[in-house]
Amino acid sequence: MSESTEAAARSVAERFERLYGAAPDGVWAAPGRVNLIGEHTDYNDGFVMPFALPHAAVAAVARRDDGVLRLHSADVDDPVAELTVDTLTPGTDQRWTAYPAGVVWALREAGHAVTGADVHLASTVPAGAGLSSSAALEVVVALALNDLFGLGLRGWQLARLCQRAENVYVGAPVGIMDQTASACCEEGHALFLDTRDLSQRQIPFDLAAEGMRLLVVDTRVEHSHSEGEYGKRRAGCEKGAALLGVDALRDVPYAELEAALARLGDEEVRRLVRHVITEDERVERVVALLEAGDARAIGPVLAEGHASLRDDFRVSCPELDLVVDTALGAGALGARMTGGGFGGSAVVLAEEADVPTITKAVEEAFAAAGLRAPRTFEAVPSAGARRLR
Numbered sequence: 001m002s003e004s005t006e007a008a009a010r011s012v013a014e015r016f017e018r019l020y021g022a023a024p025d026g027v028w029a030a031p032g033r034v035n036l037i038g039e040h041t042d043y044n045d046g047f048v049m050p051f052a053l054p055h056a057a058v059a060a061v062a063r064r065d066d067g068v069l070r071l072h073s074a075d076v077d078d079p080v081a082e083l084t085v086d087t088l089t090p091g092t093d094q095r096w097t098a099y100p101a102g103v104v105w106a107l108r109e110a111g112h113a114v115t116g117a118d119v120h121l122a123s124t125v126p127a128g129a130g131l132s133s134s135a136a137l138e139v140v141v142a143l144a145l146n147d148l149f150g151l152g153l154r155g156w157q158l159a160r161l162c163q164r165a166e167n168v169y170v171g172a173p174v175g176i177m178d179q180t181a182s183a184c185c186e187e188g189h190a191l192f193l194d195t196r197d198l199s200q201r202q203i204p205f206d207l208a209a210e211g212m213r214l215l216v217v218d219t220r221v222e223h224s225h226s227e228g229e230y231g232k233r234r235a236g237c238e239k240g241a242a243l244l245g246v247d248a249l250r251d252v253p254y255a256e257l258e259a260a261l262a263r264l265g266d267e268e269v270r271r272l273v274r275h276v277i278t279e280d281e282r283v284e285r286v287v288a289l290l291e292a293g294d295a296r297a298i299g300p301v302l303a304e305g306h307a308s309l310r311d312d313f314r315v316s317c318p319e320l321d322l323v324v325d326t327a328l329g330a331g332a333l334g335a336r337m338t339g340g341g342f343g344g345s346a347v348v349l350a351e352e353a354d355v356p357t358i359t360k361a362v363e364e365a366f367a368a369a370g371l372r373a374p375r376t377f378e379a380v381p382s383a384g385a386r387r388l389r
Contacts (some may be wrong), residue, residue: 002105005029005105008058008122009388012074016060016120019072019080020299024060024120025148025208028309030140030385031056031183032125034191034216034347035206035338037298037305040313042175044237045248047283051381052185053216055197057123057136058388061144066117069104071097074122085116090169099134099139100171104160106161106224107142112151126375128222132169135178138162143183143385155183156198165362172346173231174340184314185384192287203290205381210295213334217362218375219319221343230340233272233313240264240273249273254281275312277307299334299349305337306346315341322365323348323374330354330361347379 009027009282016024031052038048050343064070069083073096081097100119107114119141125133133219142158145151153161159179166172166179176195185191189202196263218294224246241249244260258276264270282301288295307322310316320337323346350358366374 004054005056005388008056008124008126010318012058012060012120012122013389015074015122019120020062020063020070020118024118024303025062026144027058027060027388028111028140028144028147028385029056029058029388030136030143030182031185032136033178033185034214034345034379035177035181035224035316036214036277036347037286037302037336038177039305039309040233040237040315041196041250041279041283042268042277043173043234044241044281045250046276048177048193048282049190049193049203049286050181050193051190051379052181052384053125053131054380054382055124055126055131057121057125057133057140059144060120061141061148061150062118063148064118066116068117069101071100072120074120075127085114088169091171093169095099096137096361098170099137099165102165103162104139104145105169106165107145107151109164110161112149114145117142117148126218128344129218129220129375130337130341130344131216131218132178132339134166134172135162135174135182137387138165139179139182143387147387148196156180156200158385159183159198173234174327175327181384183385185381187383188292188381190381192283196248201287203287205290205295207295208352212295213350213352213355214379215348215350215359216338216345216377216379217323217327217348218345219317219323219343220315220372220374221260221319229315229342233315234276236269236272237276239266240269243352246275249276249376250280252277254278271314275308278308296333299332302336302347302349303328309337309341311360313341317341317372319342319343319366319374320346322369322371323362326362326365327358330358334356
């Protein structure tokens with residue numbers, strides 16, 4: 001355990017004891033994620049390629065057997081919330097507590113006898129930055145309850161239940177990628193995930209060994225998946241699949257893209273379909289390049305992905321475009337928005353020697369545009385959800 005992780009575990013355990021008057025039964029962590037490539041493909045049964053960040057939600061948790069669920073976050077200026085597990089109902093909670101409470105609801109709905117818990121959370125995953133802060137919150141609670149109640153669920157099963165919590169209890173129509181990344185990623189690897197059957201392949205991803213870096217640039221423009229634009233695009237993808245007579249857009253072969261598009265009269269649906277089918281192909285291209293040891297060659301593929309998200313899926317925003325255009329103009333190997341869009345973060349692939357120049361160029365571009373300074377940090381492929389103590 002790193003010094004920073006150990007410090008976080010100690011801090012949440014100490015705060016838990018002050019809040020609840022007893023030591024926790026354990027401390028767990030679940031990371032946020034960056035998606036290298038494969039955006040808006042997960043709810044189309046397609047391919048994604050995320051990796052875990054060092055930034056994580058950390059939870060100190062104790063089991064209860066009296067039906068009471070007590071929740072507290074170091075990141076929210078609220079007192080301890082006390083709920084009753086028997087009365088948890090989807091759609092009734094608009095606060096942050098809906099995420100951990102939704103996990104308890106999903107576990108119980110699936111037949112698992114979770115009888116309550118005391119929970120104290122703290123997170124270093126930037127909220128609203130497209131780095132899956134909500135999935136980290138869900139997964140860390142799910143993992144803790146899995147351990148404390150001896151449920152015997154595997155990472156992908158916990159991810160499924162966390163997705164259900166967010167879809168049904170919170171009301172956000174997210175796909176399965178974020179929760180699976182948080183639960184299943186491994187240090188030093190990107191996760192090649194087939195979202196249809198949840199089959200996984202860990203792809204070695206050590207840019208530092210090859211003299212490169214992957215930067216995350218948080219535009220500080222917050223987004224919300226539960227608002228209407230995300231849902232509209234998901235519905236448009238489902239409409240496209242129905243018009244093409246397939247279960248999901250994943251089932252349309254890339255080689256048949258033009259023929260498929262020719263069958264669609266609705267221009268908006270055509271754009272959505274084109275993005276999803278070409279993005280799945282981009283994920284497979286990146287996997288092949290990384291496995292061939294040619295990481296530098298993924299740069300142009302990342303830039304292609306951004307153009308598709310900007311022009312076809314239309315989920316970028318001026319700030320994300322400014323990051324990508326400025327970084328590429330300053331010598332980056334590749335760049336694209338990451339996450340659901342409408343704000344959040346971009347990723348920038350660069351030679352190590354070019355990082356200061358690119359970072360400065362982006363900061364100056366934001367200042368010239370009168371925008372708040374972006375937050376930039378290196379993305380290092382890190383461990384997935386785990387028990388810390």
